[in-house]
Amino acid sequence: MLQVHEIRENKDAYIIALKKRGIDAQPMLEEAISLDEQRRATQAKLDDTLAESNTLSKEIGNLFKSGKAQEANTLKAKTGELKEASKELSSQLDTISETLQKLLWTIPNIPNELVPAGMTEDDNEETFREGDIPVLAEGSLPHWELAKKYDIIDFELGVKITGAGFPVYKGKGARLQRALISYFLDKNTAAGYTEYQVPLLVNEASGFGTGQLPDKEGQMYHVGVDDLYLIPTAEVPVTNMFRDNLVQESDLPILCTSFTPCFRREAGSYGAHVRGLNRLHQFDKVEIVRVEHPDNSAQALDGMVDHVTEILRELQLPFRILRLCAGDLGFVASLTYDFEVFSTAQDRWLEISSVSSFEAYQANRLKLRFKDSDGKNKLAHTLNGSSLALPRVLAGILENYQTPDGIKIPDVLVPYCGFDMID
Template sequence: MLTLKAISENPELVIKKLAKKHFDGKEIIGKVLDIDQTRKKTQTTLDASLAESNTLSKHIGQLMQQGNKAEAEAAKNKVAEMKGQNKILEEALKQSEMELHELLVQIPNLPADEVPEGRAAEDNVVEKTGGTVPDLGEDALPHWELAKKYDLIDFELGVKISGAGFPVYKGKGARLQRALINFFLDKAREAGYLEIQPPYVVNATSGYGTGNLPDKEGQMYHATVDDLYLIPTAEIPVTNIYRDVILEEKELPIKNTAYSACFRREAGSYGKDVRGLNRLHQFDKVEIVRIDRPEHSYESLKEMVAYVQTLVEQLELPWRILRLCGGDMSFTSALTFDFEVFSAAQKRWLEVSSVSNFESYQANRLKCRYRDSDKKIQLTHTLNGSALALPRIVAAILENNQTAEGIRIPKALVPYTGFEFIN
């Protein structure tokens, strides 16, 4: 959530920056400023009235001691009248604050200056590429056919049990999943991330804190009886560890990692791009989360991007890094880099990670703060990234490493799988 200070200090700049995300902020920013002015005036009037009421209340005792009962009684009536007026002012103030809050949560984060102009994915900028795309020949099989051939993943069984988008992993397919999870967690720990095992459901306050609620697109599964939400990413519970917390500057940056199952409704997804593992309702992912000082957060973002790069390199996959344009960024992000790996059988790039800096946007909603060296309380910056999401990684590993002898396992994974080939 943007701070009122950021909006009121330079509303024209805020409106200009929001336009890069193709969000017309003129009307809503105007409403925010108008309501804030009303709120301030109401607060000033209330403060003055409360001060006068308190002074008058103290004076009543003095009048009683002096025997001026008539004046004391008049003062009491005046205080009672003012209490009624103050109650009205307090209700008006509360209403203004509620209206202000409802508007602020509708405003997306401001994009950083480095964010490219653009409306959609085709306008994203390729920052860096690496790896070699294998030449598989025309008879190469897509991962859903390989999964069936080697009895690794049963998509139809998943439909029977739950529905489309809930695959069942079997045998070496299940072991490959577990190997990747352990590989990613081990690498994260080696890179200095503290492992967390979070809940897979969160309350509405947690969803609000990271900006996943209000869920305008209806992408979260909602357990209505208990008013709990299945997590779409471990980012939500892990970041909420620091909700309503004041950290010490020496504790920063905080680096956490977590494995979780992730649940997404993927409403509106259909067509060839959702075949097999390309888009699921339930999938596994290892997440990395950082809490940092504002002046160091972009250095942290750089480190996180470099770290994710090492993972795709060790998996021997062809990869590229995209800097997302304003129109393709999330509601909460200030700057995002996407990682994609090339699927040689499908002949297309598949997104496997997003690494983002949210600056103080989430921290303001979470009230995640730190005490600096001058003992001043400030908002932190929050960052997160997928390191990595499994489905499309598995798809690329299966497709890119298919041979006449079977599917070759990347060397870095062999100690985790316990086998070098799937055949």
């Protein structure tokens, strides 16, 4: 969430920056400034009214002690008027503050200066590519056919139990999933991330804290009776562990990793591009989250990109890194790098990770601050990334590692799987 004082100081620059997202932000920013002026003026009136009421209350007490009851009762009538006025001003202040808060929630983050212009995924900027695309034997299959051939993922059984987008992993398919989760967590903890096991349901405050609400409310599963939401990513519960926190500068950086199932409605998703594991309503993902000092967050983002790169190198999958354009940038993100694995059988790139910096935007929503060496409270920076999302990584392994004799397991995963071939 943008800070009002920064909107006031940087209004023209913010208008230009948000135009990169295709947003005419001028009316919203000017309304935010106007509401903040109303809020401050109303707060000043309320403070003056309460101060006058307190002064009169002390005077009334002194008058009663002096035997001047008539004068005291006259002032009591005045304090009654002031109390009614303060109630009205307090109500006005609540209304203005709530309106301002709701408006600020609808304004997206300012794109980092490195974010390229553009409105669609075609405008994303490729920054890195590595790995040879394998040449598959004649008759090679996409992963959903391989899953059926080797009986490792049952999509139809998932439809029977729940519906489309909820696959059932079986035998070596389930073991390969478990192997990937353990491998990812081991890589993350070896890099200094502390592992957490977190709730899969969050309250509304958590959704607003990380920016899923109100922006992505329609994409989240809502448990209406309890007013809770199934998490779309571990980022939500992990980052909210630090909501309303004041940490010491010496505590930074804070590095967290967590494995969770993730739940996304993916409303409106259909067609061949969502077939098999390409897009699911429930999937497993290992996440990394960082709370950083603002001076170090750019370097931290580069380090997260390098970390995911190392994992994909060890898996020996052909991949590329994209710097997302402003139009493809997430609502809360300031700068995002997407990782994509090439699916040889589908002849297309599959997104398997997003690594993002939110700068102070998310921390402001969370009220996540740190006390610097001068004793001042400042907003921290938050970052997160998939390390990694399993479905498309698994799809890439099944398709790129298929042979006429079966599916070879990447060498780095063999110790975790306990087998080197699915046949």
